[in-house]
Amino acid sequence: MRAFVALWKREVFSMLVSPFAFVLLGVWFLLNGMLFVVALSTQQVMADLRLLPPFLFGSGMLVWLLLPAFPPLLCIRLFAEEHRVGTLEPLLTAPIRDFAVVLAKYLAACVFFLLFWGGVLLLFLLLHWHGGNLDWARVLGGMLGAILVSFLFLATGLWASSWSSNLVLGAGGGAALNYLLLFVPALFELNEGPLGSVARSMHLPNFLDRGFSAGLLDSYALVYLLGLSALFLFLTWMRLVSRRWVP
Numbered sequence: 001m002r003a004f005v006a007l008w009k010r011e012v013f014s015m016l017v018s019p020f021a022f023v024l025l026g027v028w029f030l031l032n033g034m035l036f037v038v039a040l041s042t043q044q045v046m047a048d049l050r051l052l053p054p055f056l057f058g059s060g061m062l063v064w065l066l067l068p069a070f071p072p073l074l075c076i077r078l079f080a081e082e083h084r085v086g087t088l089e090p091l092l093t094a095p096i097r098d099f100a101v102v103l104a105k106y107l108a109a110c111v112f113f114l115l116f117w118g119g120v121l122l123l124f125l126l127l128h129w130h131g132g133n134l135d136w137a138r139v140l141g142g143m144l145g146a147i148l149v150s151f152l153f154l155a156t157g158l159w160a161s162s163w164s165s166n167l168v169l170g171a172g173g174g175a176a177l178n179y180l181l182l183f184v185p186a187l188f189e190l191n192e193g194p195l196g197s198v199a200r201s202m203h204l205p206n207f208l209d210r211g212f213s214a215g216l217l218d219s220y221a222l223v224y225l226l227g228l229s230a231l232f233l234f235l236t237w238m239r240l241v242s243r244r245w246v247p
Contacts, residue, residue, distance in 0.1 A: 003096035004104050011078070011108030021112065024073055028066070029119045035062055036123045049127075050135045056120075057142035058209025063149070068182060071150055072157030072174025074113065078105045079161040079236075080170035098240045102158070102233055109154045117147055137215035145212025148225040149204055153178045155232035162239040 015021045039060060045051050056062055082088040091101060124139050157174035164170055181204060188199035189206075200206065207221040 003094070004100045007096065007101065007104040008108050011105050012111055014077075015074075015108065015112040018077070020077070021074065024070060025115060025119075028070055028116050031066055032062060032120055033123065035060060035066075036120075040127075049132055050138060053135070053138040053142035053213040054209050057146045057213045058205050063146065063205055063208060064182065067146070067150060068153060068178030069175045070116070071109070071113065071153040072160060072171045072178065074109055075154060075157035075161045075174060076167045076170045077161075078109065078158060080165055080167050083165035084167065099237045102237045102240065106155060106158055106233055106236075109158070110151050113150055113154060114147070117143060117150070120146075135215065138213055141211075141215045141217065142208060142213030144217075145208045145221070148222070148229075149208065152181075152204075152225050152229045152232075155229040155236075156181070159232045159236045159239065162236050 035056065039045050039052055039055050042055070045055055079088065082091065121143060124134060128134050153174075156177045157171075160174035160177060161170040163173065181202075185199040185203040186205075188195050189203050190196060191199065201220075202224075204225075207218065207225070210216075211218040211221050
């Protein structure tokens with residue numbers, strides 16, 4: 001347990017002092033501020049601020065364009081960078097279980113990514129302080145759903161990062177996988193029959209748009225997002241274990 005906590009603290013600290021992580025944070029704040037202003041400029045949202053959380057967290061560009069790309073960029077240093085500089089092998093031979101290594105790195109990334117969402121929450125608070133009549137159940141529900149999706153994308157990014165020392169492939173592979181998780185169900189959700197039903201049950205923006213950002217907590221969406229995140233953490237652990245036989 002001490003080794004796990006020590007590794008988690010090390011990873012959190014390394015992110016807090018990483019210029020690259022704060023460049024990502026600054027770009028995220030800038031782009032989300034622009035999207036927030038664009039959303040507020042639409043006639044529908046101006047007429048009813050209850051539509052802002054579904055627009056931002058469900059059907060807007062934050063989920064479709066920004067969210068799949070940023071978590072893998074944050075994850076590239078967790079395994080790919082360590083592999084590149086040669087510190088991964090000593091870590092895997094240290095007196096700490098492989099899955100504890102995966103979990104410590106993942107939880108550190110999740111904690112740091114909460115700073116990204118803190119900036120988005122600040123935008124809603126500023127709007128509230130300037131007289132905006134917000135439905136906080138929708139705002140906080142939408143943010144919870146978006147956080148869970150970002151945790152899923154961190155898990156996929158961690159898995160992609162574990163495959164290679166190439167930082168571009170690690171970030172690009174994670175982002176590509178996240179975009180597939182978004183767009184493949186969207187291509188088939190209007191189909192009749194079992195294929196359409198399966199696609200609708202996997203369509204992440206629907207979870208956000210019709211569930212979380214509507215102020216509803218859907219147990220299926222919770223289980224799906226957490227279960228899929230756990231699956232990719234398991235796959236990351238399997239990849240680390242396999243490195244003992246296939247580098």
